Amino acid sequence: MLLIFDCDGVLVDSEPLSCRIDAEILTECGVPYTAEDVARDFTGVSIKDQIARIESERGTRLPADFTERLNRTLFQRFETELKPIPGVREAILALPFRRCVASSSIPERIALSLRVTGLADLFDTIFSSTQVARGKPAPDLFLHAARQMNARPEDCLVVEDSMAGVQAAIAAGMRVIGFAGGGHCGPDHAENLRRAGAPIVINRMADLPGTVQELA
Incomplete structure (x- = not known):
């Protein structure tokens, strides 16, 4: 097996940490989300699929550097808090x-x-x-x-x-x-x-x- x-x-x-950071970065980009929203909608979903869904549902385009900003912040926090x-x-x-x-x-x-x-x-x-x-x-x-x-x-x-x-x-x-x-x-x-x-x-x-x- x-x-x-x-x-x-x-x-x-x-997940609690990443959902909180994800929501913070999205909100900074002008697409307001709470950590609870992210947890409900995107737990287990790839970042590529998350971006596609947000852009479709919210009728907007996330900045080209969104993924880079998100990962940079996540990695820094993971080093000390995960x-x-x-x-x-x-x-x-x-x-x-x-x-x-x-x-x-x-x-x-x-x-x-x-x-x-x-x-x-x-x-x-x-x-x-x-x-x-x-x-x-x-x-x-x-x-x-x-x-x-x-x-x-x-x-x-x-x-x-x-x-x-x-x-x-x-x-x-x-x-x-x-x-x-x-x-x-x-x-x-x-x-x-x-x-x-x-x-x-x-x-x-x-x-x-x-x-x-x-x-x-």
């Missing part, structure tokens, strides 16, 4: 299966996130939505990861915190565990993941090893 981990909100508790999801290292080390990361973030952000949280040594392989035509909720990223890891979709188990990610895993023909223990997860998050199609949702990383073993 191949375990495929999302990064933001599953391995690292980045933390791992509690218990995630211990949970991963308790699982004897092959593993990789497949995230909507750009490769540089994934690598930085894993480094500053002390998780980089757990993953030899990371995959980014920049490597495929369509981001989540399309299945492209997860299917790409499976191909590169020489695994059949039916032999993959995805751990995801976003509705888009859950939908992508199911569209790829993979099993999925929803995770609702990140700092951005409100009281309805677990139910939203179930509604997106996750048959099992956990709230603590301590529950991951037992859940995975039951599905193996």
Whole structure:
């Protein structure tokens, strides 16, 4: 079995920080958003798809340097403020299966996130939505990861915190565990993941090893 981990909100508790910064930069660009708006609309979505949706829905064009400004600010704050999801290292080390990361973030952000949280040594392989035509909720990223890891979709188990990610895993023909223990997860998050199609949702990383073993 191949375990495929999302990064933001599953391995690292980045969503509250990144949503806040995203909203700040968007508002500075004249497109007002709150952190709650960003969390609701764009959790698990690639920056490319986020920009396209904002420009379509708001009838505007974001500055050409929007992505650069956003990433520069995020990277600076991640260096000092980013933390791992509690218990995630211990949970991963308790699982004897092959593993990789497949995230909507750009490769540089994934690598930085894993480094500053002390998780980089757990993953030899990371995959980014920049490597495929369509981001989540399309299945492209997860299917790409499976191909590169020489695994059949039916032999993959995805751990995801976003509705888009859950939908992508199911569209790829993979099993999925929803995770609702990140700092951005409100009281309805677990139910939203179930509604997106996750048959099992956990709230603590301590529950991951037992859940995975039951599905193996």
